[in-house]
Amino acid sequence: MIGLSYKYKVSLVPTEGVLYFHPMEKFDDHYFMKQALLEAQKAYDADEVPVGAVVVIDNKIIARAHNLTERLNDVTAHAEMQAITAAANFLNGKYLIGCSLYVTLEPCVMCMGAIYWSQLSKVVFGAKDKKRGYQQAQLTPHPKATVLEGIMADEAAALIQGFFQKKRP
DSSP states (O other): OTTOOEEEEEEESSSOEEEEEOTTSOOSHHHHHHHHHHHHHHHHHTTSOOOEEEEEETTEEEEEEEOOHHHHTOTTOOHHHHHHHHHHHHHTSSOOTTOEEEEEEOOBHHHHHHHHHHTOSEEEEEEOOTTTBTTTTTOOOOTTOEEEEOTTHHHHHHHHHHHHHHHOO
């Protein structure tokens, strides 16, 4: 039945929320990256560096997060770290095998370490981070992980560039 909305409880950091979707929607990398971009917009609105992330298993979002470094006064409170923690709590286990992480910006070295140790099966990121991205450090993801880059990269980059232009006119 088209038009009916279903609700799934989603674990959020630091607050809880609900994800609404229509049964006929196409769940693909673009759909989930759009969800990560919504999280990045929340960070932007909170005057945080606008990076957002979601963790998905079986086409269901189980964690949503965005940067909280300013709010929490914590340099490790990156979107990926928050999403990994929320997903592990949701699954009640430290390994995220079978899960996919969608993040708007290429993970940094710290986040790629957490991605490696959590054994995420897939990592999808939007914009490259030419200064602090894990590829600059020549790190490799977990051997069983798939990495896909450049999904909605222009949108993610525009959000970040707009943020820093606002900060440094």
